[in-house]
Amino acid sequence: MTANPTDSMELPRxxxxxxFMRLPQATGTDGLDAAIFGIPSDSGAPYRTGARFGPNAIRxxxxxLRPINPYRDMLNVFDHLRVADLGDTPVVPGYLExxxxxxxxxxxxxxxxxxxxxxxxxxxxxxxxxxRAVARARGTVALIHFDAHSDTWDTYFGERRDSxxxxxxxxxxxxxVDPSKSIQIGLRGSLxxxxxxxxxxxxGFEVVDADELLLSSVDALxxxxxxxxxxxxxxxSFDMDVVDPAFAPGVQTPEVGGPSSxxxxxxxxxxxxxxxxxxxxxxxxxxxxxPGKITALLAATVMAELLALAAHMRR
Numbered sequence: 001m002t003a004n005p006t007d008s009m010e011l012p013r014x015x016x017x018x019x020f021m022r023l024p025q026a027t028g029t030d031g032l033d034a035a036i037f038g039i040p041s042d043s044g045a046p047y048r049t050g051a052r053f054g055p056n057a058i059r060x061x062x063x064x065l066r067p068i069n070p071y072r073d074m075l076n077v078f079d080h081l082r083v084a085d086l087g088d089t090p091v092v093p094g095y096l097e098x099x100x101x102x103x104x105x106x107x108x109x110x111x112x113x114x115x116x117x118x119x120x121x122x123x124x125x126x127x128x129x130x131x132r133a134v135a136r137a138r139g140t141v142a143l144i145h146f147d148a149h150s151d152t153w154d155t156y157f158g159e160r161r162d163s164x165x166x167x168x169x170x171x172x173x174x175x176x177v178d179p180s181k182s183i184q185i186g187l188r189g190s191l192x193x194x195x196x197x198x199x200x201x202x203x204g205f206e207v208v209d210a211d212e213l214l215l216s217s218v219d220a221l222x223x224x225x226x227x228x229x230x231x232x233x234x235x236x237s238f239d240m241d242v243v244d245p246a247f248a249p250g251v252q253t254p255e256v257g258g259p260s261s262x263x264x265x266x267x268x269x270x271x272x273x274x275x276x277x278x279x280x281x282x283x284x285x286x287x288x289x290x291p292g293k294i295t296a297l298l299a300a301t302v303m304a305e306l307l308a309l310a311a312h313m314r315r
Contacts, residue, residue: 004078005067013063019085020120021062021304026084029109033081034116034310036303038088039103039280043096044125044164046156047253054284054299055088055120057250061293062300069308071269077304080311086110096162100129107133111278114138116310118303121282123252124151124164127237128171134235134278135176141277142229143168143182146264147239148189148210148255150200164252164283168237172203177235179204183228185221186210186242189255210258213267222270233277238302240283240295248298250289261298268305274313279306 006022019025020036029035038055045051069075077083089106092098103126110117111133119130124147135141145151145168152172153165162170168184171177187197188210200207206228213221245254247261259267284299 008063018056018059018063020059020300021065021067024084026086029113029115031082032084032115033314034083034118034307035086035110036083036118036120037086037106037110038120039091039122039126039130040088041091041093041099041103041121041126042123042252043091043094043099044162045123045252046163046165048285048288050285050287051121051123051252051283052091052093053286054122054296057286057289057293057296058120058281058284058299058303059085061297062304064297065300065304069304072308072312075308075311075315077308077311080314081307083307096125100162104129104133108136111137116276117278118306119280120284120299120303121280124237124239124282125162125167127280127282128162128167130278130280131167131171131176131235132174138233138277140175140178141235142232143171143177144225144229144234144236144274145182145184146186146237146242147184148186148241148258149239149253150184150187150196150207152200152203152205168205169199169203178232181229181232182206183208183225185225186213186258188257214259214263218266218270222267222272225271226273229274231275234274236274236276236279236306238279238281240281240299243298248295250285250287250293250295251283252285253283265301265305268302268309271309272312274309276306276310276313
């Protein structure tokens with residue numbers, strides 16, 4: 001099976017069945033280095049729903065992307081990574097436990113084959129079953145988490161339940177991630193509790209809030225991230241609300257005062273030496289997206305940068 005995108009200079013972008021970056025479709029991992037898949041679930045969303053439509057919105061806008069990444073020495077990503085779009089995981093709308101079981105089963109087929117698993121959400125709760133699959137296959141991972149919110153809550157509405165606000169507390173409790181090698185970047189905004197951020201530090205995560213992110217040297221922060229995770233296998237989770245809503249309005253829980261698309265992409269492009277074994281880009285909600293579907297386009301671009309990071313490591 002070829003794992004190269006359709007050439008848009010031969011077949012126009014508006015032709016064909018949408019896959020991420022016009023990559024080939026596949027039903028399994030044979031011959032692949034990385035697999036793209038969608039997780040169309042927003043049953044863990046405590047605020048506005050609609051992220052279930054995120055994966056296909058991202059695929060639609062990803063036709064704008066091209067295979068060569070000029071920010072990593074003119075790297076042709078698909079010369080170094082064989083990638084295909086495996087479609088979407090099954091979900092059971094409104095039933096989070098059953099949906100988690102389906103997601104974990106789907107992601108395990110990828111992780112067990114030691115293929116880089118790259119998911120689009122969906123709300124942020126879907127990171128937990130994805131992490132369960134990756135950690136079972138690869139061992140406890142370091143987490144690089146871009147988000148306006150900590151997602152380390154223990155309870156929601158008075159009960160200890162899973163939601164988009166709890167995945168990384170559960171991941172730490174289940175030893176899926178090692179907080180001592182993990183970092184959260186971009187936290188900001190008003191809080192429900194005085195412990196919203198300190199609870200992450202209490203679990204052992206390093207936290208870089210939005211002010212520190214915006215005032216830091218990009219090179220220094222990229223080095224700090226690399227030093228934190230070291231040579232551990234890494235799962236990178238990117239919540240689109242880490243970006244200021246002027247640049248990414250189509251999210252579940254927007255927070256003003258964040259980085260621009262340029263600033264966040266510049267940081268991603270400076271990351272080096274990361275042993276990436278899994279990643280996701282979550283919380284794209286096309287029901288609230290702006291003109292030109294700018295959030296979906298940015299989400300697609302973020303994933304393209306993560307594939308470039310993996311390809312750069314292979315090269």
